[in-house]
Amino acid sequence: MTLLDVRGLTVRTGDGRTLVDDVSFTVAGGERLGLIGESGSGKSLTTLAVLGLLPDGMTATGSVELAGTQVIGAPEKRLTTVRGRDAAAVFQEPLTALDPLMRVGRQIAGPLGRRTGLKGKDLRRAVAHALAQVRLPDPERIARAFPHEISGGQRQRVALAMALACEPRLLVADEPTTALDVSVQAEMLELIDTLVREREMAVLFVSHDLAVVAKVTDRALVLKDGRVVEEGAVHTIVGAPREEYTKALVASARRLESALDLRSAR
Amino acid sequence: MTPVLELSDVALRYRGSTHNVVEGVSLAVEAGHSLALVGESGAGKTTLLRLLLGLARPTAGQVRFDGTGLSGRNREQMRRFRRSVQCVFQDPYSSLDPRRRVGATVAEPLLSLGIDRRATAGPKVAAALERVGLPADAAGRYPHEFSGGQRQRIAIARATVCSPRVLLADEPVSALDVTTRVKVVDLLAELKQEQGLTLVMVSHDLSVVASLCERTAVLERGRVVEHGDTAQVLGRPAHPYTRHLIDSVPRLPA
Numbered sequence: 260m261t262l263l264d265v266r267g268l269t270v271r272t273g274d275g276r277t278l279v280d281d282v283s284f285t286v287a288g289g290e291r292l293g294l295i296g297e298s299g300s301g302k303s304l305t306t307l308a309v310l311g312l313l314p315d316g317m318t319a320t321g322s323v324e325l326a327g328t329q330v331i332g333a334p335e336k337r338l339t340t341v342r343g344r345d346a347a348a349v350f351q352e353p354l355t356a357l358d359p360l361m362r363v364g365r366q367i368a369g370p371l372g373r374r375t376g377l378k379g380k381d382l383r384r385a386v387a388h389a390l391a392q393v394r395l396p397d398p399e400r401i402a403r404a405f406p407h408e409i410s411g412g413q414r415q416r417v418a419l420a421m422a423l424a425c426e427p428r429l430l431v432a433d434e435p436t437t438a439l440d441v442s443v444q445a446e447m448l449e450l451i452d453t454l455v456r457e458r459e460m461a462v463l464f465v466s467h468d469l470a471v472v473a474k475v476t477d478r479a480l481v482l483k484d485g486r487v488v489e490e491g492a493v494h495t496i497v498g499a500p501r502e503e504y505t506k507a508l509v510a511s512a513r514r515l516e517s518a519l520d521l522r523s524a525r
Numbered sequence: 526m527t528p529v530l531e532l533s534d535v536a537l538r539y540r541g542s543t544h545n546v547v548e549g550v551s552l553a554v555e556a557g558h559s560l561a562l563v564g565e566s567g568a569g570k571t572t573l574l575r576l577l578l579g580l581a582r583p584t585a586g587q588v589r590f591d592g593t594g595l596s597g598r599n600r601e602q603m604r605r606f607r608r609s610v611q612c613v614f615q616d617p618y619s620s621l622d623p624r625r626r627v628g629a630t631v632a633e634p635l636l637s638l639g640i641d642r643r644a645t646a647g648p649k650v651a652a653a654l655e656r657v658g659l660p661a662d663a664a665g666r667y668p669h670e671f672s673g674g675q676r677q678r679i680a681i682a683r684a685t686v687c688s689p690r691v692l693l694a695d696e697p698v699s700a701l702d703v704t705t706r707v708k709v710v711d712l713l714a715e716l717k718q719e720q721g722l723t724l725v726m727v728s729h730d731l732s733v734v735a736s737l738c739e740r741t742a743v744l745e746r747g748r749v750v751e752h753g754d755t756a757q758v759l760g761r762p763a764h765p766y767t768r769h770l771i772d773s774v775p776r777l778p779a
Contacts, residue, residue, distance in 0.1 A: 297702035298673070411566065440565035440729060445773040467702060470775035497777050511707040512777060518736035519759065519774065 267321035293479035353414035364402030412443035535586035564744035617676030628664030674705035
């Protein structure tokens with residue numbers, strides 16, 4: 260069953276520049292799709308368009324059908340029912356995703372309370388449970404903390420807990436580990452992988468890092484200057500890229516990686 | 526041979542803080558042996574770089590330049606020091622003055638060190654820009670006209686225009702796309718080769734470190750936990766933290 264159907268998505272700025280150009284793809288329920296691209300490739304705009312979150316002054320044309328709802332042109336009221344329930348997002352920078360003046364627990368309680376109707380002590384317990392699910396130690400303490408009082412990795416876990424709180428059918432993850440240290444990144448990828456599998460949730464995973472995309476997704480799209488240049492199984496894209504651009508991307512990544520394998524050869 | 530830069534048993538505690546951000550660090554930067562400082566956020570990498578640059582004074586221990594203690598009050602020494610040791614920062618969007626033409630930015634070290642006057646700096650600026658692979662007309666343009674990778678090249682041109690012996694670089698490629706990253710790594714390797722530049726590089730990216738630096742020091746919570754030849758440290762890590770770092774690097778499927 261198709262959960263997300265994007266057809267001919269085009270995003271233009273107010274002055275007529277085309278930033279995303281005729282992008283089409285589908286994500287089936289439980290499927291994990293990666294969007295790979297460098298800065299300016301339109302990968303983040305594509306995800307924002309899927310959520311109906313494009314910045315002011317940008318217009319999207321084409322079709323984005325999320326769980327049966329046409330996102331493009333939909334009124335904000337309609338979109339609030341789609342966001343959270345059908346799709347929720349984790350972005351790159353957890354500090355900007357969290358309200359600095361609100362304790363972490365309350366930020367999760369918001370969407371959680373709205374979906375479950377829980378209140379008071381029950382809601383608090385559900386919040387602690389949500390935090391425990393993203394493997395945060397001492398969830399009661401974290402729930403009482405302000406975002407600045409916890410580490411970057413912990414903040415990103417909180418953002419993930421917030422996204423998962425509504426049990427969306429699609430998790431949109433835009434560079435969710437780019438701002439994190441390597442060891443924290445490894446834990447975070449592992450966590451996303453397990454949680455998504457357990458819930459049979461679909462994922463739209465955006466990253467510039469091929470190796471990271473390959474860890475979480477099965478199929479991927481390579482974007483360049485707003486267009487899809489290649490599409491296929493991640494292993495094929497990495498193992499036998501067809502397009503020149505993808506080849507260059509894979510070669511660059513491999514070259515840096517091979518330096519690590521030199522071992523004591525030098 | 527006397528190391529160009531040396532930290533001996535250095536510690537730094539910020540005012541008002543109760544603990545040291547770096548402690549008991551002894552490292553030497555010898556000419557021709559580029560050194561990488563790796564570790565995760567909060568490990569003290571950037572603090573060490575600030576100490577090596579003379580931008581912070583250690584609360585214990587000593588920073589030595591060419592064998593003598595670095596002192597901000599010794600103007601003659603600072604002048605030699607700034608001529609020999611230059612730096613490049615992580616974010617090429619905030620490290621260049623948006624209101625100055627690239628030529629003026631690159632000429633800055635020549636003028637402030639009294640090596641050249643504005644009238645005579647031109648050829649050296651042009652040579653520096655050419656060395657980093659920027660077009661000849663770059664000097665007359667503004668930073669916003671360049672991409673991230675090109676801006677980092679401008680920052681490298683500025684840092685190398687006065688022919689320093691040591692280049693301190695704080696995460697010089699982590700803000701760049703992977704294809705651009707490879708090109709800037711190549712450029713740094715070239716400058717090492719041709720200009721005899723010694724790099725001191727802070728990075729969390731182990732593959733960049735492995736391709737550029739002969740020596741690596743691994744930092745964890747302000748202390749050096751492992752230190753030696755890069756091939757040795759990354760190839761046969763002795764400390765569990767180093768092993769953990771290496772194992773965490775996401776790899777492409779074969």
